[in-house]
């Protein structure tokens with residue numbers, strides 16, 4: 202459960218979505234772009250997430266979505282059941 206990191210008092214509802222110049226994890230309740238340093242993720246997963254956002258619109262959409270889906274599963278594993286994390290497919 203994250204406290205006071207976005208416009209919500211508490212949130213455990215997150216979404217993974219790439220956008221230019223943004224961190225890849227967002228609050229899915231208020232849409233706030235969260236600081237990835239708030240999360241206890243392993244460095245290599247954090248790096249993979251940043252690499253994925255840097256490639257946004259530079260690789261084919263189906264490839265982008267496949268990587269995003271797989272990263273979402275890894276984030277779920279590392280953050281555990283306390284969080285609800287969804288992946289937003291790019292169209």
Ligand SMILES: [Zn+2]
Pocket residue numbers: 207208209212228229230231232233
């Ligand atoms: Zn929020």
